[in-house]
Amino acid sequence: MQEFLASLVSVAFHGVAYGMILYVISVGLSVTMGLMGFANLAHGVFAMAGGYILTTSLDQWGLPFPLALAVAFVLVAAGSVVLERLLYARLYAAGELAQVLFTIGLIFMATAIARLIYGTLQQPVHLPEGMKGQFDLLGRDFPAYRVFIILFGASLVAGLWFGVERTRFGAMVRAAVDNRAMAQSVGIDTQKLFMATFALGSGLAGLGGALGAEIIAIQPSYPFEHLVYFLIVVAVGGLGTLRGPFVAALVIGIADTACKYWVPQFGAFLIYVATILLLLWRPAGLFGRAA
Amino acid sequence: MRHNGSYSASPRIGLLEWTPWIIGIAAFFLLPEYLSLGARILIFILYALSLDLVVGYAGIVTLGHSAFFGLGAYAAGILSARFGVADPALQLLAAMAACALMGLATGAVILRTRGLTLLMLTLAIASILLEVANKATSVTGGADGLSGIVVAPILGLFRFDLFGKTAYWLCLAVLFVGWWITRRLIYSPFGASLVGIRENHVRMVAIGSPVSRRLLTAYTMSAVLAGVAGALLTQTNQFVGLNVLSFESSGELLVMLILGGVGRIYGAFVGPVVYMIAQDMLAKQFPEYWSLGIGLLLVIIVLFARDGILGIIDRLVALVRKEAR
Amino acid sequence: MSAVLQTRGLCKRFGALTVADNIDFTLEAGARHALIGPNGAGKTTFVNLLTGRLAPSSGSVVLGGEDVTRLSQQDRIRRGLGRTFQINSLFRGLSVVDNVSLAVAERRGVSGRLFRPASQLSEVRDEAMELLRSLGMADDAQVIIANLAYGKQRLVEIAITLAMKPRVLLLDEPAAGVPSIETHRILDVLDSLPVQIGILIIEHDMDLVFRFAKRITILVNGATLLEGTPEEIAADPRVREVYLGERHE
Numbered sequence: 001m002q003e004f005l006a007s008l009v010s011v012a013f014h015g016v017a018y019g020m021i022l023y024v025i026s027v028g029l030s031v032t033m034g035l036m037g038f039a040n041l042a043h044g045v046f047a048m049a050g051g052y053i054l055t056t057s058l059d060q061w062g063l064p065f066p067l068a069l070a071v072a073f074v075l076v077a078a079g080s081v082v083l084e085r086l087l088y089a090r091l092y093a094a095g096e097l098a099q100v101l102f103t104i105g106l107i108f109m110a111t112a113i114a115r116l117i118y119g120t121l122q123q124p125v126h127l128p129e130g131m132k133g134q135f136d137l138l139g140r141d142f143p144a145y146r147v148f149i150i151l152f153g154a155s156l157v158a159g160l161w162f163g164v165e166r167t168r169f170g171a172m173v174r175a176a177v178d179n180r181a182m183a184q185s186v187g188i189d190t191q192k193l194f195m196a197t198f199a200l201g202s203g204l205a206g207l208g209g210a211l212g213a214e215i216i217a218i219q220p221s222y223p224f225e226h227l228v229y230f231l232i233v234v235a236v237g238g239l240g241t242l243r244g245p246f247v248a249a250l251v252i253g254i255a256d257t258a259c260k261y262w263v264p265q266f267g268a269f270l271i272y273v274a275t276i277l278l279l280l281w282r283p284a285g286l287f288g289r290a291a
Numbered sequence: 292m293r294h295n296g297s298y299s300a301s302p303r304i305g306l307l308e309w310t311p312w313i314i315g316i317a318a319f320f321l322l323p324e325y326l327s328l329g330a331r332i333l334i335f336i337l338y339a340l341s342l343d344l345v346v347g348y349a350g351i352v353t354l355g356h357s358a359f360f361g362l363g364a365y366a367a368g369i370l371s372a373r374f375g376v377a378d379p380a381l382q383l384l385a386a387m388a389a390c391a392l393m394g395l396a397t398g399a400v401i402l403r404t405r406g407l408t409l410l411m412l413t414l415a416i417a418s419i420l421l422e423v424a425n426k427a428t429s430v431t432g433g434a435d436g437l438s439g440i441v442v443a444p445i446l447g448l449f450r451f452d453l454f455g456k457t458a459y460w461l462c463l464a465v466l467f468v469g470w471w472i473t474r475r476l477i478y479s480p481f482g483a484s485l486v487g488i489r490e491n492h493v494r495m496v497a498i499g500s501p502v503s504r505r506l507l508t509a510y511t512m513s514a515v516l517a518g519v520a521g522a523l524l525t526q527t528n529q530f531v532g533l534n535v536l537s538f539e540s541s542g543e544l545l546v547m548l549i550l551g552g553v554g555r556i557y558g559a560f561v562g563p564v565v566y567m568i569a570q571d572m573l574a575k576q577f578p579e580y581w582s583l584g585i586g587l588l589l590v591i592i593v594l595f596a597r598d599g600i601l602g603i604i605d606r607l608v609a610l611v612r613k614e615a616r
Numbered sequence: 617m618s619a620v621l622q623t624r625g626l627c628k629r630f631g632a633l634t635v636a637d638n639i640d641f642t643l644e645a646g647a648r649h650a651l652i653g654p655n656g657a658g659k660t661t662f663v664n665l666l667t668g669r670l671a672p673s674s675g676s677v678v679l680g681g682e683d684v685t686r687l688s689q690q691d692r693i694r695r696g697l698g699r700t701f702q703i704n705s706l707f708r709g710l711s712v713v714d715n716v717s718l719a720v721a722e723r724r725g726v727s728g729r730l731f732r733p734a735s736q737l738s739e740v741r742d743e744a745m746e747l748l749r750s751l752g753m754a755d756d757a758q759v760i761i762a763n764l765a766y767g768k769q770r771l772v773e774i775a776i777t778l779a780m781k782p783r784v785l786l787l788d789e790p791a792a793g794v795p796s797i798e799t800h801r802i803l804d805v806l807d808s809l810p811v812q813i814g815i816l817i818i819e820h821d822m823d824l825v826f827r828f829a830k831r832i833t834i835l836v837n838g839a840t841l842l843e844g845t846p847e848e849i850a851a852d853p854r855v856r857e858v859y860l861g862e863r864h865e
């Protein structure tokens with residue numbers, strides 16, 4: 001019994017850490033999909049890029065860890081703006097098929113480039129000394145870095161929600177998600193808004209990829225391999241909301257960790273089945289508005 | 292050369308439409324050393340044709356079409372390797388039955404949703420099958436693949452030979468039947484209403500069309516076609532590997548289809564031919580640059596030539612005609 | 617006269633916003649009825665509630681004496697309810713005649729046939745052409761919608777709906793976006809519709825409304841403000857207030 005409780009705590013802990021990462025990566029996808037209706041399957045590319053930038057900044061440029069995280073966010077956000085202006089923006093009015101194929105093309109390219117530069121092996125993450133140890137609580141060890149992820153993730157989420165609820169930028173985003181034509185007619189520059197939102201969402205994905213590099217291994221197959229999970233978070237959470245994907249990410253993070261811990265022979269099978277059942281019950285997701 | 296089902300389109304098979312078959316037959320005699328590549332191309336044409344039916348005509352974008360290709364491949368393979376059924380016709384039938392059931396069941400679920408959710412579900416379903424195939428080693432052979440597949444002579448007469456001659460003819464014949472059925476479907480009232488749904492879902496509902504049922508029918512038929520293609524692959528290779536179910540396989544197929552041209556039947560012929568010949572010549576030498584190139588090609592096609600190679604040809608022909616006038 | 621379409625206490629709320637507020641409405645057989653009101657009054661929403669595209673928060677819809685509140689759009693269409701869209705909703709990549717044919721085939725119940733070529737069903741195409749001819753659009757039959765002038769697209773919008781042979785026709789701003797010199801064509805078409813069809817028209821063009829309608833209902837903030845003959849409506853001071861923007865809260 002004692003043993004079981006202990007493993008329960010441990011699963012919950014690792015699950016929450018994993019869920020945080022999933023959320024930070026996926027939230028941008030939910031918002032861009034809700035705001036622009038763009039099916040950006042290449043979202044995982046930004047997360048992968050964040051991971052590679054982190055390991056490169058740590059190992060080759062010798063940057064301290066916090067700075068490396070910041071660099072991952074900034075570089076990915078900046079890069080995504082270039083992509084948005086040059087490529088994505090041309091396809092806002094295009095059909096779903098065009099967007100899907102275009103973003104699959106980006107994944108193919110990103111995967112190949114990653115393999116050319118870094119090879120196929122997963123990148124080791126060299127954590128700073130302070131985060132390597134264990135953290136003792138109630139007689140159990142918790143890796144300090146995961147504790148950091150949870151705390152950092154939680155404050156990020158709080159900041160994000162506060163920003164979207166309280167700032168002018170947030171109000172504009174919410175207005176445009178609700179009704180784009182209306183937002184345009186009251187003078188919101190939707191083009192700039194899209195660009196800014198896209199940059200923020202991609203930057204967060206980069207940050208999430210960097211932050212989670214130790215949990216979700218950084219390797220060239222990353223954008224393909226984890227795409228289903230990012231999409232599940234968004235579909236289950238519902239489009240265009242911040243809270244929905246958060247709940248979904250935590251649930252999936254915990255459920256996935258639990259499955260791998262107790263029934264590893266089923267792999268991700270149970271998650272997929274649960275997702276399908278849930279969407280049968282609520283096709284628009286947990287918090288999504290019915291179309 | 293667009294082939295849209297509609298009430299004013301003549302269903303006569305045009306002269307040009309016989310070219311693939313002439314080429315198919317000619318290739319057998321002219322390029323005997325490439326028969327195994329040829330058979331693979333024929334299989335992928337059938338597979339792409341099945342995708343064209345859902346993506347190009349019904350307008351359902353799916354990332355998980357490999358689910359049906361793989362299911363068909365495994366159904367035929369398991370029937371032979373585990374149950375000792377070597378008859379090729381029975382193997383094809385088993386693949387068709389399995390895919391029909393799977394198409395109905397999964398279609399009923401995913402077609403209730405749209406957009407990103409639908410994409411995710413198609414991907415998830417293919418992933419589930421991949422997991423199952425990977426884990427159920429005693430039945431599927433898992434990561435090592437399924438071997439020990441025996442395919443008896445077709446009709447008791449034509450033995451599968453080492454040079455792949457029989458396999459080639461089988462693939463060509465099955466593709467012909469698949470093409471003929473698909474073409475009939477597209478030119479039927481049913482095909483016309485699929486195009487209507489693709490063009491404007493809301494309006495189709497508003498004129499009283501049973502949209503969900505139509506989509507489910509199309510999806511299931513496409514699943515069966517893909518399953519047949521998968522079963523053919525099994526019979527040709529006498530082996531099934533996990534990769535038939537992978538996301539990359541669905542992705543590659545989409546690339547082939549868009550390369551040829553979506554929603555025009557023959558895009559599904561041109562795309563796989565060009566793609567697979569190029570792959571045969573380039574991919575082994577430059578594996579890294581190959582997928583980089585494919586990605587780049589996709590982006591370029593989407594931005595500049597969304598109707599694929601056949602679309603470009605159409606435009607050139609129109610241009611020449613205009614000049615001539 | 618008898619009612620072909622009725623609502624009782626129809627309500628629709630989007631969150632805190634009430635867009636249909638307890639609407640009791642009756643459309644008589646063969647009616648020429650106009651529904652007018654300022655932008656955002658809830659007119660399109662009302663049509664969507666009638667056709668079943670939206671489900672009401674409360675209240676009921678009665679079509680031909682039968683409560684259809686729980687029926688799907690498709691079932692209501694089968695009972696003779698047709699509608700046009702405020703913003704063109706056409707099959708843009710298809711020709712005019714193919715647009716209409718799809719609706720004809722659907723009504724005739726032949727649209728699900730699997731293997732016989734569609735073009736062999738010549739009765740479908742003939743009926744579609746006949747309908748286009750009656751609307752004066754025979755010359756445009758082969759034109760792809762995307763290449764057709766907007767005013768003509770509005771006519772196709774009506775043609776598709778007429779192809780369904782509705783008993784009740786809901787027209788959501790049929791002249792919206794049509795240059796004023798062309799609105800007479802729309803009006804001609806409306807005038808030529810069979811008298812037994814009950815028509816509800818939403819329209820901002822007051823000339824058109826007063827020339828066409830025998831009865832007018834005014835909708836403001838989701839509620840019916842007033843209903844009467846054109847003369848009664850024209851004489852009512854509240855109407856001017858609504859339209860001059862001096863709303864009384």
Ligand SMILES: Nc1ncnc2c1ncn2[C@@H]1O[C@H](COP(=O)(O)OP(=O)(O)OP(=O)(O)O)[C@@H](O)[C@H]1O
Nearest residue numbers: 630633635653654655656657658659660661662702
């Ligand atoms: N799906 C929806 N969700 C939330 N609000 C909606 C929705 N559809 C309509 N509304 C709101 O309901 C109100 C009524 O809209 P509706 O389109 O019915 O007005 P209308 O009378 O047809 O206006 P117009 O003359 O401009 O066509 C508007 O304020 C609109 O913003």
Ligand SMILES: [Mg+2]
Nearest residue numbers: 659660661702
């Ligand atoms: Mg309206």
